[in-house]
Amino acid sequence: MLARFVCLAMVLAPALAFAQACPEKNILYWQAFPAGGESDISARHQQLVLKKKCPAIETIIQYKPGAGGALMWTQANSLPADGLNIYGINLPHIVLQPMEGQVQYKTDELVPVYWYHYTPDALVVTEASPIKTFKDFVAAAKAEPEKISLGGSGLNSANHAAHARLNAAFGVKTTYVPFKGTGDMTTAVIGGHVSGAMSYTAFAINNKGKVRALAVAMEKRHPLLPDAPTFKELGVDWVDGAFRGIGMPKSAPPEQRKRMSELFAALNADPEMKELAAKSGFELVDVGVDKMDAFMKERAKVYTEAGKRMGLGAK
Numbered sequence: 385m386l387a388r389f390v391c392l393a394m395v396l397a398p399a400l401a402f403a404q405a406c407p408e409k410n411i412l413y414w415q416a417f418p419a420g421g422e423s424d425i426s427a428r429h430q431q432l433v434l435k436k437k438c439p440a441i442e443t444i445i446q447y448k449p450g451a452g453g454a455l456m457w458t459q460a461n462s463l464p465a466d467g468l469n470i471y472g473i474n475l476p477h478i479v480l481q482p483m484e485g486q487v488q489y490k491t492d493e494l495v496p497v498y499w500y501h502y503t504p505d506a507l508v509v510t511e512a513s514p515i516k517t518f519k520d521f522v523a524a525a526k527a528e529p530e531k532i533s534l535g536g537s538g539l540n541s542a543n544h545a546a547h548a549r550l551n552a553a554f555g556v557k558t559t560y561v562p563f564k565g566t567g568d569m570t571t572a573v574i575g576g577h578v579s580g581a582m583s584y585t586a587f588a589i590n591n592k593g594k595v596r597a598l599a600v601a602m603e604k605r606h607p608l609l610p611d612a613p614t615f616k617e618l619g620v621d622w623v624d625g626a627f628r629g630i631g632m633p634k635s636a637p638p639e640q641r642k643r644m645s646e647l648f649a650a651l652n653a654d655p656e657m658k659e660l661a662a663k664s665g666f667e668l669v670d671v672g673v674d675k676m677d678a679f680m681k682e683r684a685k686v687y688t689e690a691g692k693r694m695g696l697g698a699k
Contacts, residue, residue, distance in 0.1 A: 421567045503666055510596070513580065533579045
């Protein structure tokens with residue numbers, strides 16, 4: 385179960401961890417999505433906290449977006465195995481995309497070394513929308529099937545899977561519109577080019593006043609979105625979202641993976657990181673190399689089943 389791996393109360397000793405873990409050279413941090421989305425926001429938080437803890441080190445963020453993250457992940461193992469090249473990685477994307485069969489990588493070819501947070505699914509509409517509540521949403525969707533368009537980040541991604549789940553769980557038909565990333569989607573949603581989005585709590589929080597959250601996939605209501613009911617309140621046992629982490633090339637030796645895993649665990653344990661995450665709607669998790677095999681096995685099972693519901697892997 386997810387609860388076995390989520391640790392919201394970190395118990396690391398940050399000062400000691402950083403004293404041991406500061407890299408000797410700058411880190412090159414490759415992003416699979418465009419600037420402006422949740423992955424980019426997370427990387428900027430990490431960049432800020434690492435700079436304060438390790439002043440001599442720069443975290444150089446590079447972008448290689450495309451194909452819902454698949455462009456970067458296809459090339460991940462060509463990165464230098466120098467212990468300094470890392471890349472952003474997402475679940476369920478890296479399970480669902482290979483199931484669909486149009487990408488040039490396989491799930492087990494990627495090497496996650498640390499999962500640092502997840503963002504719960506959230507259904508949102510523009511603030512100007514006549515749809516004020518989830519009940520309004522269901523009524524409108526049933527009155528005019530497929531008319532409501534919901535943006536999301538990528539195909540065969542967390543947003544795509546959540547959209548399929550939304551339609552199935554509530555017996556509605558809405559249209560999914562994929563974007564390269566949340567940054568691109570934001571412009572479309574706020575500009576009224578789509579009816580809303582099947583996105584994350586982070587999107588709703590970071591665009592508060594411009595969008596309205598109708599429901600969230602959490603155990604309890606989000607304190608920054610108190611008017612948005614949970615899907616559980618609406619009668620569906622739905623607590624899920626997108627996990628974000630870092631990976632390293634497959635040729636990176638175990639000691640490099642362990643060191644980077646410990647560095648990002650120390651970043652996650654920092655009080656400033658916790659504050660930044662809370663303000664942005666991110667739920668911190670602590671999954672390092674020591675927990676990775678069990679975590680990936682459990683998540684792969686969950687997302688493979690979700691992919692089958694979406695019709696992936698049927699050919």
